[in-house]
Amino acid sequence: MPSLRHELLAYAVPRVRRSRELDDAERERGRLERWHSGLDRSLPTRLVRHLHQRYEVEVDRTGDFPTHVLTPRTHDVEATVVWMHGGGFVAPIDAFHVRYADRLAQQLRARVVLPDYPLAPEHTWADSHDALVEITARWTASGPTLLGGDSAGGGIAVAVAQSLRDRGHEQATGMLLLAPWVDLTTSTPSTAWFNARDPWLHLGKLKAYAEWWAGSPEDLARPEVSPALADLAGLPPALMFCGTRDLLLPGCRLLAGRAAEAGWPLRYVEEPGLIHVYPLLPAIPEAARAWRTTEGFLGRSFG
Template sequence: MPSRRHELLARLIPRLRRSSELDSVEAERARLEHHHTLPGQGPQRGLPTSLVPFFHRRFTVVREELAGPGGSGFPAYVVTPRGRSPRRTLVHLHGGGFVSPIDPFHVRWATRLATRLGARVVLPDYPLAPEHTWRDSHRALVDLTARWVADSPDGVVLSGDSAGGGLALAVALTLRDEGVSPSHLLLIAPWVDLGESTPETEAAARTDPWLTITKLRAYAAWWAGSEADLERPEVSPALADLSGLPPALMFFGTRDLLHPGGRLLTRRAREAGWALTSVEEPGLIHVYPILPIVPEARRAFGQTLEFLR
């Protein structure tokens, strides 16, 4: 049974995030495009300003510029604990439906995990939809991860939450095809089936207090760029050949619109012989492992450390 703290956040987060169904595709696109132009929200915004003092005390932060097609380059932040020279790297791809930037929840969780692992953390700030599609960042993310695989003697953990989880799996598939592999994959409530090939998605939408199916359909179309690209492995990696991937751990709750995709990935991994450990938690909401204060997140963090060690 979900904890009281989890249930409190399940009611609070949709209000804070102003969760609602789509008014219209045109209005949502205009809202997001305007939001991306606001001070502190564009591709040059840097890490969340609320974390700057925290970082200066405990970490060094180096900003790298990654090249993308057609001038769509973007930064990645390499965060290293002060006084350490890590041999291991955590590359984390943030969630947000491909339309929202990295936020303090992502950064705090990733740096906490990296610190416990004795690793540096690399946080790519990839270009967002609707202005951009997967084509504007995929190659650069593959090359970035491959470079850190080569430069990390103790391996690279490639992780992602929500949209970033699907992106991490898509990057891992391309790396596999090119003969490169991170040591582990960590997928937190990943969005891995943007084309909704799972008929259970409609029913799941009725119990999710946070995500809405009308918005996710719009975001999926923008990120894919075309209907023909919705089933590409770079967009819907659950539909790809999953053999030959590194060991992986996945978390998702059943009060999550994306959980049918998690179940689909679990089934297809088993068929492909991929070593995916899938943790399905009844009644828990989207990305519960990175939520603050809830005991379910603490349990997931312990499971993660055990898996990665």
């Protein structure tokens, strides 16, 4: 049974985030474009105390978009965490992403790489995928690398891993996926059932965001857009979390099932009654339990 703290957040988070179903696609597009035009794209660090004391924070602008690189000041770097942030492909890096990536980095004595990829609806996957593959390849070639992401970023991470494999690049040492959005076709039959039980995500918005990210309905099933539908063989060991009050659960189950068929070593942890990206939520016992599982996975993967 979910904890009381989880249930309080399951009530509060959708309201704080002003989550609601799509009323009109063009009106939503206009709202997002106005929001994006005034966005502060600097790294949000308010939830990470003393971050600038622990890390040298740089912005790599060699690609088509900025990438934040956090290098530890107090010890040698032993690994790299490349984290693809979530946000439905329409929202930028959040302070919760920075805090979680910092926690992973402390565990691995790693640097953090946070690509600030361009967002939908103004942009599609084609505006960032190749660059994200090259960014990740640069770090996987330099040493042990954890490739991961939450929600939309988790789907990007899987698609990047597939392209690393297909293009002959060094693979990541391991992957960490928090409720990844890996099937943008939303064709799994149980999707509507989970939509009725998710207090945060809404199917109408998901379909609009998915089509904007894909660029057209015909491209929704592309490997770069819906990596759960693509070849999963040869990907690095991975750990994935999802709760059962999450609209993205059908896609996670699809990914887990197809991973087993392909021989991809993916461990899938499904928690009854928990909401979207619950391992990112603060001060709940379910997130603490997920972190203990994550520590074990990192210890096995990175020694």
